[in-house]
Amino acid sequence: MKAVFYQGAGGPDVLEVREVPPPEPQAGEVVVDVVAAGLNRADVQQRRGVYPPPPGASDIPGLEVSGRIAAVGEGVDGWQAGDEVCALLAGGGYAQQVAVPAGQLLPVPPGVSLAEAGSLPETAATVFSNLFMAAGVQAGESVLIHGGAGGIGTMAVQMVRAFGGIPMVTAGSQAKLDVVRPLGAQVLINYREEDFVEKVKEATGGRGADVILDVVGAKYLQRNLDALATAGRLVVIGLQGGAKAELNLGQLMAKRAAVIGTTLRARPVEEKSAIVRAVREHVWPLVASGDIKVQIGRTFPLEQASAAHEYFDSGDHTGKILLTMAG
Incomplete structure (x- = not known):
């Protein structure tokens, strides 16, 4: 063969x-x-x-x-x-x-x-296991999905929307944001032109995202924590932006937040x-x-x-x- x-x-x-x-x-x-x-x-x-x-x-x-x-x-x-x-x-x-x-x-x-x-299979298993089995996304919760126009991202947007969550996405161009809009993304952020932390806070009345699905890793670690709501969950599934970073543990504890790292x-x-x-x-x-x-x-x-x-x-x-x- x-x-x-x-x-x-x-x-x-x-x-x-x-x-x-x-x-x-x-x-x-x-x-x-x-x-x-x-x-x-x-x-x-x-x-x-x-x-x-x-x-x-x-x-x-x-x-x-x-x-x-x-x-x-x-x-x-x-x-x-x-x-x-x-x-x-x-x-x-x-x-x-x-x-x-x-x-x-x-x-x-x-x-x-x-x-x-x-x-x-890979996209569905990755998204469901991380967002729903590990992070426990509930109906009504806001979920920030980095890289929203890719295979994982488009599956995550649809799955979050189907289970009653509020999908928010980042992508690197307007053309990519236009792909995820009809799939149910309610907040669309061009990360090359906009600060995703500010946009998430603005969209949630200052509260932040309940869950973040991240494929970037180290480069986004602190900003993801800034964007998390109290009791929020950050799920890291990729390291495109590096593997090592410092984290403000005081802020993590004050938010009663969780950082979950997984591979499938x-x-x-x-x-x-x-x-x-x-x-x-x-x-x-x-x-x-x-x-x-x-x-x-x-x-x-x-x-x-x-x-x-x-x-x-x-x-x-x-x-x-x-x-x-x-x-």
């Missing part, structure tokens, strides 16, 4: 398509014939050499796919060859086939094409399976009803994975980027 590998760390030019043996399902796994694979920032960070795959995970990048089950391993119940599925992965998605723990499979939601479903990729299969079950129960009905819509920016064939990464690096994309398989 064809699969993408990184020839060391670097730019999009390090991506290489190779022929490798197809995977065999181990006990508790299925093998999926991949139709589409989502491109995520974690893939880019792995390419740059700063986010290696967890122990035991495939060196092939790709954290989510959609496709059809080709083979079922021992001990797998409820799935059979030919089922159309999408899946959350620890790696291996940029390939024509991938082995997946059965607990990390999801059915393709009604009304979503098989290819489009490749954009859903390295979690044990049991934890990922629990998240996938929660997504299937709480999020999939919203996708099926159209309350949450798939947001695809562009698609590229697997052989053009380097071009897909180049497009991602440009910062021009909105929504998800997909890699699709021939045939």
